[in-house]
Amino acid sequence: MDFDSILDQRAAFNHKWVALPKDAGADGETGIAMSVADSDFRTAPVVLDAVGAMVEHGCFPYGADWDGYTRAVAEWQGHRHSWDVDPDWIVSTQGLGHGIAMCINTWSEPGDGVCYFTPVYHEFRLKTLRTERRPVELPLRLENGRYELDLDAAAAALDPGVKILLFCAPQNPSGRVWSAGEMRAVAEFAEAHDLILVSDEVHADLIYPGATHIPMDIAAPAQRDRTLTATAASKSFNLAGLRAGQMIIPDETLRTAYQRSLRMSDYGPGTVGAVATMAAYTPEGETWLKAQIAYLDDNRAVFDAGINAIPGLHSMRLESTFLAWVDFSGTGMTPEEIATRIRDDAKIAVGAGPEFGKGGELWSRFNFAMPRVRIEDAVARMQAAFGDLQ
Ligand SMILES: Cc1ncc(COP(=O)(O)O)c(C=O)c1O
Numbered sequence: 001m002d003f004d005s006i007l008d009q010r011a012a013f014n015h016k017w018v019a020l021p022k023d024a025g026a027d028g029e030t031g032i033a034m035s036v037a038d039s040d041f042r043t044a045p046v047v048l049d050a051v052g053a054m055v056e057h058g059c060f061p062y063g064a065d066w067d068g069y070t071r072a073v074a075e076w077q078g079h080r081h082s083w084d085v086d087p088d089w090i091v092s093t094q095g096l097g098h099g100i101a102m103c104i105n106t107w108s109e110p111g112d113g114v115c116y117f118t119p120v121y122h123e124f125r126l127k128t129l130r131t132e133r134r135p136v137e138l139p140l141r142l143e144n145g146r147y148e149l150d151l152d153a154a155a156a157a158l159d160p161g162v163k164i165l166l167f168c169a170p171q172n173p174s175g176r177v178w179s180a181g182e183m184r185a186v187a188e189f190a191e192a193h194d195l196i197l198v199s200d201e202v203h204a205d206l207i208y209p210g211a212t213h214i215p216m217d218i219a220a221p222a223q224r225d226r227t228l229t230a231t232a233a234s235k236s237f238n239l240a241g242l243r244a245g246q247m248i249i250p251d252e253t254l255r256t257a258y259q260r261s262l263r264m265s266d267y268g269p270g271t272v273g274a275v276a277t278m279a280a281y282t283p284e285g286e287t288w289l290k291a292q293i294a295y296l297d298d299n300r301a302v303f304d305a306g307i308n309a310i311p312g313l314h315s316m317r318l319e320s321t322f323l324a325w326v327d328f329s330g331t332g333m334t335p336e337e338i339a340t341r342i343r344d345d346a347k348i349a350v351g352a353g354p355e356f357g358k359g360g361e362l363w364s365r366f367n368f369a370m371p372r373v374r375i376e377d378a379v380a381r382m383q384a385a386f387g388d389l390q
Pocket of ligand 1: 037094095168234
């Protein structure tokens with residue numbers, strides 16, 4: 001399995017590489033795109049074969065008969081996460097961004113609050129704003145280099161107009177894998193404040209040895225009547241551009257409401273995304289995924305060692321995801337100085353910490369899902385850009 005080849009990412013309309021001139025004043029030769037959360041790897045051969053067979057067949061008609069698709073997703077959840085999912089609970093979406101926006105539209109009104117624990121995936125805030133809702137940040141507490149929930153502080157930040165809690169499990173950024181007890185506490189928090197709980201579990205298949213992801217529905221079955229879980233093969237198999245994701249909704253009332261919203265937006269699954277997901281969720285796909293996780297784990301070690309050797313910088317120990325979360329607070333620099341050095345000196349495009357909400361101001365997120373030589377190059381660039389810090 002090849003994770004070392006450097007592919008022409010611009011040929012794939014790859015957002016983060018296309019945006020590199022704007023984000024870092026560089027091109028694919030002179031800069032490194034470590035911003036958007038997709039990988040630079042070719043996906044699993046079994047997926048390429050399945051999509052290749054569609055291309056060979058030569059036509060892409062309207063699709064029907066999604067039983068194989070929902071069954072593949074259910075079996076994958078059962079096999080990988082011991083979650084007994086009924087295929088009928090699965091509703092396809094055009095990616096999870098779409099799925100989350102549909103939840104916001106279904107269970108709140110413009111002006112209502114949408115809350116989430118920060119620092120978090122910046123799109124939670126953007127989706128809240130785009131749907132004309134109010135972002136309500138619930139800061140996580142940093143304790144011994146790890147994020148912890150502070151549910152008392154979170155409760156104090158709420159008001160009666162807050163209707164929805166977006167929860168990222170595992171957390172992006174920081175790769176925090178929540179325990180069953182923490183997941184349950186979050187669900188009980190949602191119940192106590194009458195919030196619809198959207199558990200975004202898109203990174204759940206990218207877990208490093210030593211950590212275990214527990215789906216929200218297993219951790220908190222008592223709150224099923226207010227919980228929707230978002231999953232996809234997009235991050236783990238590099239399929240984000242196919243725009244296929246799933247909302248898993250055990251509760252029939254919630255599911256009916258969600259499906260009604262989907263109908264009103266005239267959505268239907270796309271065949272290529274469904275076929276690719278089915279192929280990914282096979283034993284061959286899982287073998288490739290395990291090899292990818294091992295490769296990422298080594299990238300993580302190379303990146304962390306190089307970054308932690310720079311005085312004032314610290315890369316958080318990840319339990320999951322390919323998104324390193326680096327603390328620059330030890331440099332004494334402002335967010336602008338940090339961003340300028342990364343962008344103009346290192347010529348690396350990253351996820352700027354302030355975009356991830358409270359607690360992210362002095363941090364940056366680096367996507368390391370790319371060939372190892374690029375990680376070594378990125379580390380050398382960062383050491384040169386921050387080399388005067390002794
Ligand atoms: C936590 C989280 N949720 C959702 C998404 C976006 O999913 P999609 O590409 O399916 O819209 C991302 C992408 O980075 C993510 O990190």
